[in-house]
Amino acid sequence: xxxxxxxxxxxxxxxxxxxxxxxxxxxxxxxxxxxxxxxxxxxxxxxxxxxxxxxxxxxxxxxxxxxxxxxxxxxxxxxxxxxxxxxxxxxxxxxxxxxxxxxxxxxxxxxxxxxxxxxxxxxxxxxxxxxxxxxxxxxxxxxxxxxxxxxxxxxxxxxxxxxxxxxxxxxxxxxxxxxxxxxxxxxxxxxxxxxxxxxxxx
Amino acid sequence: xxxxxxxxxxxxxxxxxxxxxxxxxxxxxxxxxxxxxxxxxxxxxxxxxxxxxxxxxxxxxxxxxxxxxxxxxxxxxxxxxxxxxxxxxxxxxxxxxxxxxxxxxxxxxxxxxxxxxxxxxxxxxxxxxxxxxxxxxxxxxxxxxxxxxxxxxxxxxxxxxxxxxxxxxxxxxxxxxxxxxxxxxxxxxxxxxxxxxxxxxx
Numbered sequence: 002x003x004x005x006x007x008x009x010x011x012x013x014x015x016x017x018x019x020x021x022x023x024x025x026x027x028x029x030x031x032x033x034x035x036x037x038x039x040x041x042x043x044x045x046x047x048x049x050x051x052x053x054x055x056x057x058x059x060x061x062x063x064x065x066x067x068x069x070x071x072x073x074x075x076x077x078x079x080x081x082x083x084x085x086x087x088x089x090x091x092x093x094x095x096x097x098x099x100x101x102x103x104x105x106x107x108x109x110x111x112x113x114x115x116x117x118x119x120x121x122x123x124x125x126x127x128x129x130x131x132x133x134x135x136x137x138x139x140x141x142x143x144x145x146x147x148x149x150x151x152x153x154x155x156x157x158x159x160x161x162x163x164x165x166x167x168x169x170x171x172x173x174x175x176x177x178x179x180x181x182x183x184x185x186x187x188x189x190x191x192x193x194x195x196x197x198x199x200x201x202x203x
Numbered sequence: 204x205x206x207x208x209x210x211x212x213x214x215x216x217x218x219x220x221x222x223x224x225x226x227x228x229x230x231x232x233x234x235x236x237x238x239x240x241x242x243x244x245x246x247x248x249x250x251x252x253x254x255x256x257x258x259x260x261x262x263x264x265x266x267x268x269x270x271x272x273x274x275x276x277x278x279x280x281x282x283x284x285x286x287x288x289x290x291x292x293x294x295x296x297x298x299x300x301x302x303x304x305x306x307x308x309x310x311x312x313x314x315x316x317x318x319x320x321x322x323x324x325x326x327x328x329x330x331x332x333x334x335x336x337x338x339x340x341x342x343x344x345x346x347x348x349x350x351x352x353x354x355x356x357x358x359x360x361x362x363x364x365x366x367x368x369x370x371x372x373x374x375x376x377x378x379x380x381x382x383x384x385x386x387x388x389x390x391x392x393x394x395x396x397x398x399x400x401x402x403x404x405x
Contacts, residue, residue, distance in 0.1 A: 004266075004275070004295060004296040004299035004300060005267060005292075005296055006254075006257070006258050006267055006268050006269040006273075007269065008250065008253045008254050008257045008258060008269060009254050009258060009267060011246075011250045011253070012247075012250040012251060012253070012254050015243070015246055015247040015250050016247070018239075018243065018247075019232050019235055019236070020231060020232070020235050021228065021231070022232075026223065028293065028296075029222060029223070029293075030221050030222070030224075031254065032292065032293055033221055033222050034221070034251060034254065034255075035254050035255070035258060035267070037220075039255060041217070041220065042251055042252065042255045043252070044213075044217055045214075045217040045218070045220075045251055046248045046249070046251040046252045047248070048210065048213045048214040048217050049214060049236060049244055049247055049248040049251070050244065050245070050248045051210045051213070051214070052208075052210050052211050052214050052233065052236065052237050053236075053237065053241060053244045055208070055210045056208050056210060056211060056237060064206075065207060065208055065211060065237070066208050067208040067209065067210060071208075073206070090207075090234065091230065091231075091234055093206060094206040094207055094230075097206035098206060
């Protein structure tokens with residue numbers, strides 16, 4: 002890297018801190034940025050600063066937002082009596098993009114993971130309970146991931162929420178659409194078989 | 204992407220312009236940047252601006268540099284009578300990192316490619332000839348790539364340089380080190396066989 006000018010080496014160093022970007026990819030990106038127009042470079046540089054200055058967590062759902070409450074929590078066309086609990090803002094984004102859900106969200110910012118020292122107090126669980134206590138919530142949909150941590154978190158929340166007059170549901174597990182059975186793991190297959198539904202029902 | 208705040212969507216858009224970065228990777232990078240420390244984000248943003256402001260081409264070798272001439276062209280410990288011709292600044296960087304060469308460089312900024320409308324006037328060929336005419340150069344090593352364009356460029360330069368009292372060489376082609384013969388293409392194998400060397404020579 003000594004053959005590159007110091008400022009370029011610095012950019013390569015910063016870029017290679019990003020996830021999935023090694024030193025070679027970082028060098029390729031840095032050389033591309035160097036060849037880009039001044040306008041594009043300025044836009045990229047400014048928009049990196051901008052997200053840090055503008056984006057906060059919504060104080061209600063803890064999703065990412067430039068306003069507080071966020072656009073979703075403020076949207077009157079959404080059903081505020083049904084709350085979907087997700088682990089990360091990125092989960093909220095993909096679910097919302099799918100348009101499968103028109104309620105509001107609650108972002109936990111992680112999942113229970115005793116191995117990594119993440120307990121209930123490290124997640125936005127207290128805040129979820131407060132919403133259930135104070136707002137007029139009829140249903141909580143647990144949409145944490147279906148890996149070990151996500152399942153444990155869902156079980157834990159289901160247990161706690163039993164004490165409240167609210168319907169607690171879990172997103173369905175089964176075989177993803179467009180999938181070839183032979184590539185699926187045994188646990189998914191077993192679950193899908195157990196949860197089989199009538200195919201002749203109207 | 205509508206579920207992300209506008210400034211985050213803007214950053215994702217800018218990042219996905221980079222080579223090899225699709226929308227999903229861009230979103231992952233943007234969320235990572237959002238979670239990084241203010242310090243790291245500032246450093247990344249500033250170093251993107253910095254390379255555009257600081258880095259110029261060396262007026263002698265056309266490598267990337269913050270000074271003019273560049274550090275390599277100014278280095279008195281290098282052999283200025285031997286010039287290695289490469290296509291891109293990144294080629295200069297990898298060659299120099301290998302420490303295989305202690306002369307100076309000349310970056311063409313491309314290779315001849317009639318298909319893409321790139322002719323001799325689009326490359327720094329005139330400038331190379333000027334160096335050969337004016338400086339005390341004894342050898343020109345052609346280290347363009349060994350693909351079609353690079354080979355054509357090397358042939359073209361070899362032809363032109365015939366008119367000057369300078370030794371013109373081409374980096375050796377053959378089998379890369381650590382390579383399994385069965386994965387190599389026929390052209391490389393044939394070349395390596397034609398250029399075989401005595402293995403018993405001292």
